[in-house]
Amino acid sequence: MAGYRRQLYRDDAVVLRVQKLGESDRIITLLTRRHGRLRAVARGVRRTTSKFGARLEPFGHVDLQLAGDPKGELGSSLHTVSQVEGIDLYGKRFLGDYPRYTAASAIAETAERLTPVEREPSLRLFQLTLGALRALADGEHATTLVLDAYLLRGMALAGWAPALTACAVCGTPGRHRAFSVPAGGAVCPDCRPPGAAHPAPATIDLMSALTVGDWRIADATEHGVRRECSGLVAAHLQWHLERALRSLPLVDRGGVSSASGAGRPAGDTGTVAPAGAALPPDRASQDVSRESNE
């Protein structure tokens, strides 16, 4: 503790990612309700006797006591988890269910990508992420619909929502037939760029329904429409994440925290793929060899 005035504080959070640290510790990436995204060291959790370990698995909703500076002003990137209680450990329910596990992985990775700077509170993204994981666990709606609804609303929070009810270029209202990711969504015949897609009208309707949470319409859609929707949503997300990534090194702070999300090559965003083919959980293997909180 020498020299550091580390505060204890509480928050609840979604566990986005877990990485090994040394022999027995883990680094937990958390999306907290009040303190934004942050990373914290959990000591000893890889020992079989640890009572923390099972509570700090990916996708859980947990209540935490953290040690560190909540504003991040001490120059120390990593906080320490000093207590944790499980509120809803959704990850358990995704084990053995590959589609739901991959959807949860895509949600967690997208949440991390949408919060490039640590400790910037985003209550709406927290609520959206928690709600999506809960909906996945409940299983009331199809997995792909829950994921696409999350991605569409997450993009809306980031200011990247695809235009659906008016031309993305000229703003002419209406349900336009062509869709262009670079143009920003649905486009009218006058503005349609070469290479624009021509999805089924029902696909645009599904994207609109998912954006506003009209599950009555969404649940009634057919497989082909859902698949086309997933493809457009994934393409739209990937386009904007790649553009955002290019500017990330400029805004990200140095240290361990910037190495994982922002430093990935832009081409790697191809892993943000349609539901079902979502992100491989390979990032847990990234090794973090340096601790900066002591």
Ligand SMILES: [Zn+2]
């Ligand atoms: Zn137009």
